[in-house]
Every structure is written in C-alpha cells, then in structure tokens.
Amino acid sequence: MSNPELCKGMKFPNGKVFRAALREYVVRKPVDIKFKLNEKTKVSIHCKYECGWRVYASQIAGELTFQIKTMVPTCTCRRTFKHRQVTSTYVARKYLDDFNKNHYWAISGVKHRVMQDVYVDLSINRVYRTKRKAREFILGDERLQYGKLRDYTEMIRVTNVGSKVILQTEITEPNTQPKFKRMYVRYNAQKVGFLEGCRPPVGLDGYHLKGKFGGHILSATVRDGNDNIFPIALGVVEQENNDSWVWFLQTFADDIGRPDELNLVFISDRQKGLIPAMEMLFPTIEHRFCVKYIYNNFKLNFKGLELKATLWKCATVTTVREFEKRMQDMKELDKEA
Numbered sequence: 314m315s316n317p318e319l320c321k322g323m324k325f326p327n328g329k330v331f332r333a334a335l336r337e338y339v340v341r342k343p344v345d346i347k348f349k350l351n352e353k354t355k356v357s358i359h360c361k362y363e364c365g366w367r368v369y370a371s372q373i374a375g376e377l378t379f380q381i382k383t384m385v386p387t388c389t390c391r392r393t394f395k396h397r398q399v400t401s402t403y404v405a406r407k408y409l410d411d412f413n414k415n416h417y418w419a420i421s422g423v424k425h426r427v428m429q430d431v432y433v434d435l436s437i438n439r440v441y442r443t444k445r446k447a448r449e450f451i452l453g454d455e456r457l458q459y460g461k462l463r464d465y466t467e468m469i470r471v472t473n474v475g476s477k478v479i480l481q482t483e484i485t486e487p488n489t490q491p492k493f494k495r496m497y498v499r500y501n502a503q504k505v506g507f508l509e510g511c512r513p514p515v516g517l518d519g520y521h522l523k524g525k526f527g528g529h530i531l532s533a534t535v536r537d538g539n540d541n542i543f544p545i546a547l548g549v550v551e552q553e554n555n556d557s558w559v560w561f562l563q564t565f566a567d568d569i570g571r572p573d574e575l576n577l578v579f580i581s582d583r584q585k586g587l588i589p590a591m592e593m594l595f596p597t598i599e600h601r602f603c604v605k606y607i608y609n610n611f612k613l614n615f616k617g618l619e620l621k622a623t624l625w626k627c628a629t630v631t632t633v634r635e636f637e638k639r640m641q642d643m644k645e646l647d648k649e650a
C-alpha cells in the first residue's frame with residue numbers, strides 16, 4: 314500500500330482501501346485529479362486537466378469488494394509541485410511515526426521530507442495544519458489507550474492464567490473520573506521462566522515514557538540460561554522516586570517471592586530513589602551497580618584505555634583469586650585507582 318500500482322481489473326477489499334490506494338497512486342505518479350462521481354458504490358476520477366487519464370471503479374454486486382472497471386493510465390500533463398490530494402490529513406497520517414518520535418519536527422524539515430518523497434511543495438500554512446493534526450492524532454490515540462486499560466487488565470487475567478496485573482487509579486478531584494496512577498504487569502510465562510531457568514542477578518532500571526502523559530517505566534530483567542535478556546516484570550509509575558520504587562519492589566516481592574528466599578542479587582545504575590528503597594525493604598540483599606555506571610564515574614579521575622580494560626577484567630573474572638590478582642594489576646597501573 315505504500316507504493317501501489319493500479320490496473321484494470323484490480324480488486325480491493327472495500328471502498329475505503331480503494332480510495333487510500335488511489336490517493337497514494339495519484340500522489341506518486343503524479344496525477345492531479347477531480348472526482349466526476351464519488352458515491353458509496355462507484356467512483357469516477359479524471360485528470361484535473363482532462364488529458365484523458367481516468368479511472369472508474371465500482372462495488373461488485375453483493376460484495377464489499379471494489380474493482381477497477383476502466384482505466385486510462387497515461388497523464389500527459391506538465392508536472393507541478395502542487396497536488397490537491399496531498400492534504401494536511403494525508404501528510405499527518407503518512408508521517409505519524411515521525412511526528413510521534415519528534416514532537417519538534419521543524420516546519421522546514423517536514424517541507425523538505427514531503428518534497429523529497431512526493432515532489433510536492435507544501436505551503437507553510439499547510440505544514441502548520443499538518444503538525445496540528447498529527448498532534449491531535451497522537452494525543453487522541455494515547456488518551457483512548459488509557460481508557461482501554463481496565464479491559465486490557467481483565468483480558469490478561471482471563472486469557473493468560475497465572476499472570477499478575479495491577480492497575481491503580483486515583484481520584485484527584487471530587488466528582489471526576491478516576492485517573493491512571495500506576496500499573497504492574499507480569500505474564501505467567503515470565504514468572505515460570507524466571508524461577509525455572511534464569512540466573513539470580515536481577516537488573517532494575519527506570520526510563521522516561523515519552524508522550525503526552527509522561528511517567529516512568531520500571532523494569533526487572535534477568536539473563537536466562539542462554540545468556541539472553543529475559544524480562545520478568547514491568548511497572549508504569551507517575552515518576553521515578555523512592556515511593557514508586559518501594560511500590561514496585563514490594564509488588565515484585567509479593568508476586569515473585571522473597572528476594573532472600575530466592576537468593577536474588579539486584580543490579581542497577583543509581584536510579585533515583587532506588588537505593589533508599591532497597592535499604593528499607595531488603596537491607597540484607599546484595600545490591601550491585603552496573604560496571605558501565607561505575608566506569609563512567611571512575612573515568613572522571615582515572616583515564617586511559619589500559620585502566621578501563623583492567624577495570625572490566627576485575628568485573629568479569631569469576632573467582633576471588635583472579636579478582637585479587639586483577640585488582641593488584643590495577644594498583645600497579647595507578648595506586649590511587
């Protein structure tokens with residue numbers, strides 16, 4: 314559908330699909346068009362300048378299927394950089410992913426991209442309208458998705474027995490709808506797989522959620538027996554702080570099992586609020602820091618590839634004797650280190 318080639322006899326599942334394919338086709342050719350007939354069951358389109366190019370398509374009786382019955386596929390008109398089918402809605406939909414990734418996509422960037430792809434020169438006003446529409450599509454979609462969370466939660470419980478899903482809402486103002494607060498999701502296979510086939514170091518991490526409503530995602534991840542990354546549980550919280558980490562870790566322990574009984578070791582960067590949360594909930598559980606994080610601090614004072622390599626060797630050896638030997642190597646390189 315991103316680059317359809319139309320011909321006589323071609324069928325489409327319904328009128329909507331036909332219209333979308335037609336639009337994409339005439340934008341790419343390009344043929345600027347006008348509709349002579351635009352009804353639910355039949356469409357007749359001509360070249361805007363009446364050079365002879367035309368398409369007639371209609372619904373097959375008794376079906377939703379649309380078929381091209383007539384097509385004169387050659388437009389001899391001079392090419393321009395305008396095209397009436399390249400509307401703001403069309404551009405917003407076509408580049409929705411890009412708009413979503415880059416909320417600050419510049420006017421000139423959008424103009425350039427459309428010119429490059431379909432040789433249409435959008436007016437500044439049209440780009441403004443496009444950006445506004447893209448924002449509406451993205452926000453509208455996001456809002457609707459939050460509205461589906463309760464059904465989603467219920468669906469997981471029913472169809473994926475053994476899973477754990479917690480959806481927390483809060484009422485921030487009286488007489489208003491409850492608002493999303495936090496969510497915890499762990500599928501059945503994640504717990505079973507973790508307990509039966511994974512190693513005990515559990516990586517904890519937090520990350521910003523991009524998008525209109527913000528928040529943070531918290532995750533607990535391990536390595537399985539093949540050294541592949543294996544996610545155990547996810548949380549979505551209002552922000553990363555002591556309170557949200559306490560909630561996530563407590564929920565995790567209630568759900569998966571006590572970390573001391575499972576002999577777990579936690580590993581993380583210095584996530585905001587995580588260290589006090591760990592100390593409060595699991596004071597006896599070992600908590601390590603990611604070497605990459607340690608190295609980022611280390612390199613501020615101790616520079617050079619050799620020290621870096623030695624630090625990584627210290628971190629990756631598997632016996633106490635080797636570790637002490639590597640630490641000695643490091644001391645010989647730099648006493649302070």
Ligand SMILES: [Zn+2]
Pocket residue numbers: 344360361362363364365366387388389390
């Ligand atoms: Zn023409």
